[in-house]
Amino acid sequence: MRNTLILPALLVLAACGSETPEQHFDRAQAAFKAEDYRTARKELGEAVSAAPDDARILDLLARVQLRLGDGEGAQATLARLEAAGGKGAEIARMKADAALLRGQASEALSLLGNDSHPDAWRIRAAALLANKDETGALEAYRKGLAAGGDARLVRDYARFLLDSQDIAGAEAQLADLRRRSPDALDTLMLAGDIDAQANRWDGALAAYKRAQSLYPTRPEPLLAQADAADQQGKLDEAEALVARATDVAPDSGDVLRMRIQIAAERGDWERVRSMLAPRESSLEARSPEGLAYAEALLRLGRAEQARAIYAKALLLSPQNPFARLMLAEAQLATGDAATAYATVKPLADSAMAGPRELELAEKAARAAGDPAADTLKARLQSGDLRRTQQLAASGQAAMARGDWNAAIMAYQQVSGYQADADVLKRLAFAASQAGRNAEAIGFADKALALQPSNADMIHMAGLARLRAGTDREKAVAYLEQALRADPANRLFRNDLARAQVAG
Template sequence: MIRRPPALVLALTLALAPMLSACSESPATHATAARRAYDAMDYPTARIEALAALDTGKLDDAAMRDLLALLARTQLRLGDGDGAQTTVARLEASGQHGAAVNRMKAEAALLRNLPQQTLAMLGNDPDADAWRLRAAAYQALGQGPSAVDAFRRGMAAGDNVQLARDYATFLMTAEDIPAAERVLARLRRIDPGGLDAAMVEGMLYQKQGRLDAAATTYDRAIAAHPKRIEPLLERANVADMQDQLDRAIAFAGRAAQLAPSDPRVLALQVQFASEKGDWDAVRRLLAPREADLDPRTPEGLAYAEALLRLGHPEQARVIFARALLLSPQNPYARMMLAEAQLAGDDAANALKTVQPLADSLLAGARELELAQRAARAAGDPRADALAQRMRSARFDDNQRLARTGEAAMVRRDWPGAIEAYRALLAQGDDGEVLKRLAVACSNAGRHREAIAYADRALATAPRDPDMVHAAGLVRLNAGEDLATARQLLRRASDSEPGNALFRADLARAGAG
């Protein structure tokens, strides 16, 4: 009599069948699959297949060296510095040397946060890819002018897709849109139809406020590169900017299926859960990382808000207080600290915290309502004045002008932004309005006005890094008083070392 296997044994056999089948495939089959996956930019599959081929131990020396090189490039694309270092060591042990292998070692060191080692390894290598790595190393070291020089020398050394992509991204961060467009034109020529060109094109459209064009670009990239999460994440961002939150969540969900542990995916999932008010989801996503969260980051702030909304105001207050101490110009941190203080029955301090936001010409209903609630709870007579202000025609006009100005800034309609913010400014000096006017005038080529507005903004808040940065930026854009521009941009960058825009503008100014 034939006995049937137990259900558990049968289930395990079925589950292991694909793995056993894969192990039985020839090394040549795995190697071919690895190359195809790499060419399709499906790097996780390329890594698995390359390792499977190498683990057989049945490759000749030449095939093994080729596959080790492919595996190293794959690991570098995946940001796996430790894995790439190990693979390159095996590659060198197999007898493979030369400039290309050395650049792999240098990039692996960079991914392991050893930028000085990267620079030392590259020596005098004149290849464009070496200049790309130098630029990244200098950026990691905070040496902006050296990074700009490396980008420019790399672009002169030859065509390199990753270099052009990184340079265009750097220029967009620095708001140098014309220069980014020139780099994009070159990227399109050397990488027609490629993912990097598509990503830069989409990001440039986003910078210009052309959201429909960005969405179309990302949709094409998603179709052409179905294994990559980058176009899915940016498409999700665009959908969110178009007030299509459910579509944004769907795109982020597709990215999560491809790379569930990628921190970029987690960041978007947290952002969208926050926008939906799903605070249980926010807390569930971030609780495992609570000890490592920086309170200034969007994730840190979202976690604090989740604690507040779920009935833990004191824990939230501690996080928001730290965030505001580290970034005193952050209006969200200020607003949420006031809410946490009010929820914790500390109305007087809540009013004190929110007052700078409520006093602004740009204050909206949320800021004024919170200030009014805090004043009422504290027995402060300002509560009635706040309520009257919210009912006034002037408040409605201010809100309309603020929305008009902000929309014009997004569209890069500088004359429209100038008109709206000037109308607001007729009611009196306001630091944030002055700063926005300075930026709009600077972009419109009205440099003298820009400098005057920026200096007035700085006078309202001399220690605010945003105001300091604006005063330096408008001088840089004008090409006037560059010594002062560099000094101001250095002050702003030193105040917020993690601010990519500040670092990029400092680098453009040539200040070390």
């Protein structure tokens, strides 16, 4: 009896392992079409184990690895594909894409040679961006579009424009994407991201939820919804969405970054530290993860370590107000009150300074024995502070909804705005967006006169002229000067590229 029971069980196990490479390949193709790349990779792993020299399997595996950002895996697969007889311009493009993912931008450019296919222009633009040649990248995008474009090129160009705060330009590319593939994940996510940047939350959430319904195995729609919920102050909802994204893609770097963000907002600093400590040596100080790690260290009593990270972050991004504020807090925690006050003073001097900046400045000044402490305390207790905060909130809300004239009206009611560079910069931006170009340039120039070495003010003086379409030479000169002052600033690089290509 025992043998008769074992035999059918063995037959069932044999049947389970009898699927052919063709069956795995077919399922991988279906998964690839559905943009479920993790499932496709799993099926292709089974297929390639049984048919290691099948060029069709290797070709699709390389494409899947590229979509998943696995440059090393794609490089190895492409080598096997070439050994199996694969050749041609398309393989060269995939090799270039793999090189780019491995951080080898110059190698990618070399592999592309003079290839003028739209996908070659997409990879070339990405490689040029990696090499900090935004002007060359912008030209590559435009040449790729002139060559007929493809969906991924259009997507990347739209995101370049969105990073440059050119919402109208990004929307024009989105319209092209919708004509090509209206329900593709890239199309839906771009639509949501454009609406989110424009603070059109209903539209953003509708796009993200449709993406989630069509692509349930992808974490991106869940993370985008989580980020939207977080920005609207719905932290519990955001945390629940991140948990769902973790179930979908537990090994995703984007999921980890969002988990860290939620933990930081919860004040769970030990959890933040434990998630980031294994990556401490590779963290970029100015990145959100680097800043979160520094705050975790500060809150856990490791002020000296935090101070070192914040100092590096501010050196790399000198216009980052959060890095400046937190560096001052770390300096004060290490007992260096005078330096802390000097660090936070530029923030406290602004008419837009809020209670957090003023309280830290007052505390540092008092600890340092600086008489400014009493003046700062008086500002904190004054009715002017409350009114300024209300006007600042009104101006920010107006800018968020694109009501530029209302923003201008709010900021012009701030007491002493004509002598405050930060308020003038906001006025310049709002006036430029409203098409009030002469006023925009006037506001920008006043802000620059007050803070002539501030990269943000220099950039605004150039940007106002660029948008006005006047005095291009001066616009480019200002944008170049701003970038020299803050060379890591991606927005500055993109705006300079647009100014140079426009000429």
